Amino acid sequence: MSFGANFGCLTNPEEQSQFIINFEYAQNAMLKRFEQPLWKFTEKFSERGRRMRKACKYIDDYIYNMINDYKSELELEQVEEKSARNLLALLINAVDDNGKKLNDKELRDVVLNVILAGRDTTAQALSWMMYLIMANQPVEDLLLQEINTLLSPEMSVPSYDDHKLYKYTLATFYETLRLYPIMCIKDNVLPNNTPVFAGEYIEYNLYTMGRDEKIWGEDAKQFNPQRFLDSEDGLRPNQFKFASFHAGPRICLGQQLATLEVIMLVAMMLREFKFELVPGQKSPPEFFVFVLDLAKQSRMGGFC
Numbered sequence: 001m002s003f004g005a006n007f008g009c010l011t012n013p014e015e016q017s018q019f020i021i022n023f024e025y026a027q028n029a030m031l032k033r034f035e036q037p038l039w040k041f042t043e044k045f046s047e048r049g050r051r052m053r054k055a056c057k058y059i060d061d062y063i064y065n066m067i068n069d070y071k072s073e074l075e076l077e078q079v080e081e082k083s084a085r086n087l088l089a090l091l092i093n094a095v096d097d098n099g100k101k102l103n104d105k106e107l108r109d110v111v112l113n114v115i116l117a118g119r120d121t122t123a124q125a126l127s128w129m130m131y132l133i134m135a136n137q138p139v140e141d142l143l144l145q146e147i148n149t150l151l152s153p154e155m156s157v158p159s160y161d162d163h164k165l166y167k168y169t170l171a172t173f174y175e176t177l178r179l180y181p182i183m184c185i186k187d188n189v190l191p192n193n194t195p196v197f198a199g200e201y202i203e204y205n206l207y208t209m210g211r212d213e214k215i216w217g218e219d220a221k222q223f224n225p226q227r228f229l230d231s232e233d234g235l236r237p238n239q240f241k242f243a244s245f246h247a248g249p250r251i252c253l254g255q256q257l258a259t260l261e262v263i264m265l266v267a268m269m270l271r272e273f274k275f276e277l278v279p280g281q282k283s284p285p286e287f288f289v290f291v292l293d294l295a296k297q298s299r300m301g302g303f304c
Contacts, residue, residue, distance in 0.1 A: 019062055022055040023115070029055070063108050067092070087114065114254070122258045126265060129176040132223050133270070134277045139225060140270070142168055147267045156268065163263045170235055171228040173262050177244035178216070179223060181206035206243060215241060 029052040033039040043049025070088055091110055095101050102110070133140050146168045151158060158166060213220045216227070228235055239247030245255040252258075269275075 018058070022058040026052060026055040026059060027116075059112070060108065063111050064104060067104055067107050067111070117252070117254055122261055125173070125177060125180075125258070126262060128180040129173060129262065129266065130269075130275055131277075132176055132179075133172070133266075134275045136223055139172060139223070140275075142225075143172060143266070143270055147271050151267055151271060157264050158267050160260065163260055166263050166267065167229065167235060168225060169263050169266055170259065171225040173259065173266075174228050174235070174237065174242065174244075175223060175225040178210040178242060179221075181210065181244055204243065209243065 029048055032048070036042060039049075043052060067088070071092060074089065074092060088107075088111065091102060091107055093101075133143065146166060150162060150165055164170075209215060211220050219227075228237065231237070233241075239245075239251060245252040245258075
């Protein structure tokens with residue numbers, strides 16, 4: 001969808017893609033650097049460092065080959081007009097104010113950034129969304145009512161033009177992100193008037209913000225998609241109140257794509273299948289421990 005390339009992630013369910021294997025190793029090794037302040041030295045001699053360099057080379061070669069292949073197709077005019085409208089084609093053809101194009105290194109950086117940002121985030125959001133739908137039957141009933149009204153029997157998936165009509169589905173997606181943001185950390189609210197000095201590192205806590213009664217009202221801890229339909233802002237909530245996609249000039253560039261993916265997948269799955277919790281399954285816990293591993297799958301026992 002973004003690069004006009006097939007990474008082979010689903011080609012053979014019994015054999016994982018080499019790109020994914022190397023990407024996961026590089027990502028996990030990178031996160032281990034937070035635990036090892038001398039990694040620049042130790043990785044010169046360690047097995048982890050050797051495997052990290054090998055994984056990075058594989059990723060670089062894969063992306064550079066993809067860029068070069070697509071450039072060749074564009075030059076030979078072998079790419080149809082519609083398929084040329086993906087992100088990679090736009091980046092290859094883009095020029096700055098001086099007429100200069102991105103070089104291969106810059107293209108590689110952008111491609112890698114897009115893959116990093118979208119690799120697990122949407123999948124984890126969908127996992128939480130389906131769990132919350134199963135735990136809230138009235139929400140599922142309203143979703144099915146909307147889906148069956150908008151999605152005709154001959155259509156298997158919502159069209160791009162129609163996906164914005166799925167307002168309750170979008171509200172359910174937003175409510176999921178409000179309660180269970182992709183990056184969770186242990187609940188902690190700092191007192192007011194805390195001084196912040198130059199050079200200090202600051203981060204905001206989406207998990208706490210999503211449960212703050214001063215922001216969301218007395219029912220802040222309840223799963224209620226209707227709040228986004230009844231609020232003054234509606235389905236365009238204030239970015240700094242609902243910051244799951246961040247806000248301002250650094251807002252997530254993939255917000256619309258992620259939203260489109262979620263609406264299409266949820267509509268397809270709920271129309272075809274009935275999802276139920278495992279007998280005896282408990283509700284999601286209130287607190288989570290922060291895990292520096294986006295590749296780790298969500299675990300209802302307390303990690304995400």
